[in-house]
Amino acid sequence: MPRLRLAPEGIGLHLWLVPERGAARAVDIDDLDISEELADRIEAWGDAFDAVVDEVEPSATAFPTPEAEVLWRAEGQLIAAALKDELGEDFEIETRF
Incomplete structure (x- = not known):
């Protein structure tokens, strides 16, 4: 079963197909x-993260409040x-955030 990852790992990149071997690839x-x-x-969730990303200093990325x-x-x-719920048994869902 394919794995779908929900993770903000780049501006505008929030969904990833994760193969058993090899690197994850962004999914449209x-x-x-x-x-x-x-x-x-x-x-909207991805845009909220993208709005706080510090591209110059990624370690400085932070939300305005806890x-x-x-x-x-x-x-x-x-x-x-x-x-x-929507994809059912077609995908295993994982998160990384």
């Missing part, structure tokens, strides 16, 4: 059989659960 959200509502949630980060992580977990 339009290539997944998911609802438009879920796709919009994923894009609460904002907690909410972002919680939404990520809800999105992962929704991906599992």
Whole structure:
């Protein structure tokens, strides 16, 4: 079963297909059989992370408040659960954030 990873690992790159061997590769959200509502949630979640990324000094990347980060992580977990619901047995879902 293929593994789909939800992880902000680059500006605009938030979904990854993870093979058993080799490097993960970015997946275009339009290539997944998911609802438009879920796709919009994923894009908004990714945009929230992209907005705080410090490209010059990645270690300085931070949310404006601890609460904002907690909410972002919680939404990520809800999105992962929704991906599992919508994709069913076709994918194993993992998170990395």
